[in-house]
Amino acid sequence: MGYQRLTADNAVALFVDHQTGLCNGVHDQGMLEFLNGVTALAELARSFELPTIVTTSAADGPNGPVLPALASLLPQAQVIHRPGEINAWDNQEFVAAVRRSGRKKLIVAGVSTDVCLAFAALGARADGYEVYAVIDASGTWNPLVREVALARMVQAGVTPITWVAVGAELMGDWRSPHAASHGEMMSRHLPFHGNLVASFDAARGAG
Amino acid sequence: MGYQRLTADNAVALFVDHQTGLCNGVHDQGMLEFLNGVTALAELARSFELPTIVTTSAADGPNGPVLPALASLLPQAQVIHRPGEINAWDNQEFVAAVRRSGRKKLIVAGVSTDVCLAFAALGARADGYEVYAVIDASGTWNPLVREVALARMVQAGVTPITWVAVGAELMGDWRSPHAASHGEMMSRHLPFHGNLVASFDAARGAG
Amino acid sequence: MGYQRLTADNAVALFVDHQTGLCNGVHDQGMLEFLNGVTALAELARSFELPTIVTTSAADGPNGPVLPALASLLPQAQVIHRPGEINAWDNQEFVAAVRRSGRKKLIVAGVSTDVCLAFAALGARADGYEVYAVIDASGTWNPLVREVALARMVQAGVTPITWVAVGAELMGDWRSPHAASHGEMMSRHLPFHGNLVASFDAARGAG
Amino acid sequence: MGYQRLTADNAVALFVDHQTGLCNGVHDQGMLEFLNGVTALAELARSFELPTIVTTSAADGPNGPVLPALASLLPQAQVIHRPGEINAWDNQEFVAAVRRSGRKKLIVAGVSTDVCLAFAALGARADGYEVYAVIDASGTWNPLVREVALARMVQAGVTPITWVAVGAELMGDWRSPHAASHGEMMSRHLPFHGNLVASFDAARGAG
Amino acid sequence: MGYQRLTADNAVALFVDHQTGLCNGVHDQGMLEFLNGVTALAELARSFELPTIVTTSAADGPNGPVLPALASLLPQAQVIHRPGEINAWDNQEFVAAVRRSGRKKLIVAGVSTDVCLAFAALGARADGYEVYAVIDASGTWNPLVREVALARMVQAGVTPITWVAVGAELMGDWRSPHAASHGEMMSRHLPFHGNLVASFDAARGAG
Amino acid sequence: MGYQRLTADNAVALFVDHQTGLCNGVHDQGMLEFLNGVTALAELARSFELPTIVTTSAADGPNGPVLPALASLLPQAQVIHRPGEINAWDNQEFVAAVRRSGRKKLIVAGVSTDVCLAFAALGARADGYEVYAVIDASGTWNPLVREVALARMVQAGVTPITWVAVGAELMGDWRSPHAASHGEMMSRHLPFHGNLVASFDAARGAG
Amino acid sequence: MGYQRLTADNAVALFVDHQTGLCNGVHDQGMLEFLNGVTALAELARSFELPTIVTTSAADGPNGPVLPALASLLPQAQVIHRPGEINAWDNQEFVAAVRRSGRKKLIVAGVSTDVCLAFAALGARADGYEVYAVIDASGTWNPLVREVALARMVQAGVTPITWVAVGAELMGDWRSPHAASHGEMMSRHLPFHGNLVASFDAARGAG
Amino acid sequence: MGYQRLTADNAVALFVDHQTGLCNGVHDQGMLEFLNGVTALAELARSFELPTIVTTSAADGPNGPVLPALASLLPQAQVIHRPGEINAWDNQEFVAAVRRSGRKKLIVAGVSTDVCLAFAALGARADGYEVYAVIDASGTWNPLVREVALARMVQAGVTPITWVAVGAELMGDWRSPHAASHGEMMSRHLPFHGNLVASFDAARGAG
Known part of the structure; x- marks a missing residue:
């Protein structure tokens, strides 16, 4: 079991459903901690020029648009508005975009941790990708839900990580x-x- | 290890010992959170027309009857009053009912998490079923007991999940x-x- | 210092800024606990036929309309949309409505606890009213803010209370x-x- | 303001609504901590031969009978089943029993802290008694309710105390x-x- | 991987270093919760007549004697005072006593969780026993230590459990x-x- | 007891010892919450053009310089480097600056809450000022220290407040x-x- | 209401029942935090040469001797072994020693907070002393007990404080x-x- | 799966980035708990004469020098100042020093847990070492980060441990x-x- 580091050349960044409405349901971290994690991860994606995909669910409804802070940090990101699939991994455009990146390491964050992050992570893992779930750039309804979602992802072979560790692996030196x-x-x-x-x-x- | 989604066609819902007396011993979540989880899961079972089995332990004694809110949401559910078995999986009528459903994915919730949920989950898992333990539609005496029960189930290959994730997998799109x-x-x-x-x-x- | 009970005849109920947008900023209680407290207090106001005033701040903007659950429980309540005053006690229509009730005991809840509840409570108290601040039918950004707001109100002679105690005093027997x-x-x-x-x-x- | 100690000769012990059903709603302490506090206070009352009054509310209904552990510790206590008054201080038999004890210091515990304890404490305080509210021999629905009830009682001049301190003052030496x-x-x-x-x-x- | 239940015929109970001095260092649970778990497990061992071994470390020094409550519940237990081995599994008399029981399922509790419980559990597991670590009948210095010890034991294939679940498996019906x-x-x-x-x-x- | 609102015309803002070294000792709030509170309060002082005084203790030593974020928000503030006084109210230059502002309402924040904030607040209160202690724009070593400091200040007649409430009173409408x-x-x-x-x-x- | 600072000339330090046995019952702070507070306060007493009195209760029994760390820091302190009085203020030798110091400001810490600290503090306060209760150099059975004891002392006019603040007032500059x-x-x-x-x-x- | 104990002969101790600046960012434990764990582990390394390596990152910049308490306990330790590698396992001098020790069991602690500890642990594990991550002699930004880092290390086969357990295994008897x-x-x-x-x-x- 080798330990292959995340690098600017082998990883892609995926932001799933960080939308203004959904984010107001995040109660497993403080509001500021959560937003800090999301924007830090976005800055890392930009700084290391990772291929980046932002996806949304029903962004023209109550879920709301992409977080303005995220959108303004990632002007180059491909944005995929899913027409209905809850699991981004069920959306062919999203999977194709990941595949086009040619990278096998997926850095994923999402709201909520138990659905938008976990489902995409489990789907990609089952298809052979190495998936890094960035827990503190994700959020959900309460700490118990996060604890359960974390256990489920770890059990399925998803790597749990935090934004500082993502940045440190990308930097390396x-x-x-x-x-x-x-x-x-x-x-x-x-x-x-x-x-x-x-x-x-x-x-x-x-x- | 593929990631086969829960669907309306492949899953059965099992409610183990959600009885009025036992539920007043739940202290690992707030009273409202717990009841919310139980009734949400019941609404999902009804809405997606999952085969549903409700089982009780000594319901004519201090453990009390099935939660009225649960009973009224699931008028069609098969109700199995176990004559003594603590582990529902030791009750032949219960196992037979699960088998009759023809489904291999078991969505299970129970009170208490460490006994009624965990025992049924471990029994079914050992018999080859894929078991989803709905932690926030279950409850127990204190958070430490839940933490231990969760670790035991995950170790045995049971999938931990929450009601929102169950609903999102069932919906899919x-x-x-x-x-x-x-x-x-x-x-x-x-x-x-x-x-x-x-x-x-x-x-x-x-x- | 006598202990004059709240009764159906001596109290008025005031709901300050329980609006859909603002309520999504409440993080000092769980979402369900908070909504439960608000609706329970509204049911008490209706059941004991207390004169009831609902007031809002910028309800046609991001703060959002009155919580639907609250509005539907209190169809008879007088609703005062304040044109700008943050402190409801600075709004003459609101103060006049309270005065018209002829009652000296004010049962007040608000979002947020530190602003909408505290300011109205402090204003009314300074004008000689007996003010009961219903802490669990109110909400704010985090527990520290609530702790500080509670200390400020108690220091100023406002009576802190919870919805169960309001109900029990109103019932009496x-x-x-x-x-x-x-x-x-x-x-x-x-x-x-x-x-x-x-x-x-x-x-x-x-x- | 002198500091008059509690003694075996100047105090009376009052247990308000420690009933089996109500006590299963206590969530501000663990089950064992709460029961430990109640029985310790009862042992103190017995050991120092304090006049002791136990009162109940609807003990023949869902609230349930007096806690067996409490009843067996206090066989000599006067038991007053209130016909309807929520506030024990509104029950003339209860007040008369307190008055007959000839004592001015009231050691009170109750379930719930915010209603049964607080109402009796506020009533007695308003009538000039020195009231000691034993917070850890009382219980309520969640910690926020207790915090609010404690603040209300302290504001009204009730002395907050715990069972260990009651025992230590009674012992003295x-x-x-x-x-x-x-x-x-x-x-x-x-x-x-x-x-x-x-x-x-x-x-x-x-x- | 079958799920073989604990029964009165296949299990042995091991209490490691529940001594009066050491137990006063337990800070990961409340004092009452911890003692309750220890004595409940002892009552189960007695009631189901499990072979039971109690072992101590330096019981004639500051660690103190076996908890009196435990000793009085288990008058028949074999007591092994280890002359120096920290890990009970390093003590040949202890291992021999376990072997003599002829049972492969070990129900173990200890103080502290990270040393006395974990070491014995890891040792026995490595020798092929099925080990059940009773987390709430064990205790340690703070919650972080328990969390780490639990993770270590689970990683090594030890089954985490609580006393209620032990009792329920033993009862069965x-x-x-x-x-x-x-x-x-x-x-x-x-x-x-x-x-x-x-x-x-x-x-x-x-x- | 009137309730005189804070206004842009009656208040002065005081920042006591928000220095880079000292702030790294703040553990009663998260790092982000604390910095957010400090900078929000500074923005309020700037926006409402409150006379503002920033004071430091040993800023050329390990305590470090004023937080850069604070300094850049308040370029106009008077900065008083105290030569040794721990209590800013013991520094004549500081007191004179407050007096020159001609204002009687002091909005004070400080690190630490128990020393730099509390001492200045108590000193000013004793001299007849109305003091508002902004608890969430202040910080200290752990939550217990904050709880004690808050109780001490409230007991002495200092008004506890949070930055959101300061802003709302200043805005008013x-x-x-x-x-x-x-x-x-x-x-x-x-x-x-x-x-x-x-x-x-x-x-x-x-x- | 002036604010008279603690100085090396106006204060006396009192340590009540910091004994090795009793201190092992402290569960409202971590073991290290508590011991750190006690020894820091002792160092302050020594460094500022405050008259210092150490008192014990049944030090030759299970309560144990004075904490060695405390004893070694305060070799000059007067040590008063109370023959039975729980409240140190009931011991004439103790009160006389305080009186002999000629000081009116009492810096008091004790184990437990609710008994040994609170009783001495309330007794001295009632006799006209200014009493500073050092909460983090004291300890008790759990956080709820501390919260209640703090409320009781504050209500009676005792000043709550922490060891850092004591040190800062004594230093002054x-x-x-x-x-x-x-x-x-x-x-x-x-x-x-x-x-x-x-x-x-x-x-x-x-x- | 054997259980090979840590001994004075088979283990090496590694301290990664315990520097004065970085350590002031530790918020997942109290300051005292953390420092206590670090120094206890250092005393164990010294007492059992384990080969010991201390490494730093940018120690001449804001990260600061090695903790003085650590440096003074380990005067014999090899100190390796990494010129830039975030992961100590990427530094050839560090890896060579570990290899020269001839030992396969690595006892590692680091600041932060998620980067400096986790990266070195993952790197060494992938190279076939048995790695013991000493969680309470390490520290990080908040408890969530630690929880995630712990899950990641356990998933990769790193053994989580605490300093008391390290000491007890080393002692053995x-x-x-x-x-x-x-x-x-x-x-x-x-x-x-x-x-x-x-x-x-x-x-x-x-x-």
């Missing part, structure tokens, strides 16, 4: 050309890190 | 003829969704 | 003509109580 | 003749203390 | 001769159940 | 010229609200 | 001769602060 | 020459145990 922008992104999304940097700069100035 | 009633049900059982719909309708009226 | 409908309402909103009744009836039948 | 039985009771109801004693005895034996 | 004493035991250790029985009896008397 | 910028700020800092607006706009477009 | 040792103590007891200092020194070295 | 120092270490890091010893000694003295 701080000598990478991505390092400066990556560090800046981390400082915004993990505020303690921004504080470290500011404290360090101030202290060095006082050295 | 919002272009299904079930969509309207399914959406209405979701709005009652996930109140944020009902709010989305009401807000949307009001906004559209104001468009 | 189970020999009241309201008893049957009150008991039925309690059984729906406190499910353990409905279970007790069903168990009791079954046991008595078996006696 | 370990040279009292009550010491041996008090220590034995503490060891049963605070298991860490029983462990201390057993460890000590073993160690001393090994000295 | 309420028509068993053990039923009356089992029900009585359940009512003492799960107080809501005792309340159900008392309510039922009262209601039937009123029928 | 949605017909104010501040409304548009206030709404936009709320949508950023309370993400559910931003979602409501986006959903509403989309729905209206679809009307 | 970082230009004090106590500053260096105070900072070093803070770094040990608030580890984030030690980390700040080490980071700062390293960064300055790199400047 | 209390008749070992390590016993005295091990017991002393346990008493400092598990304070309840130190209390047991002090109580025992006092009691024996009184025997």
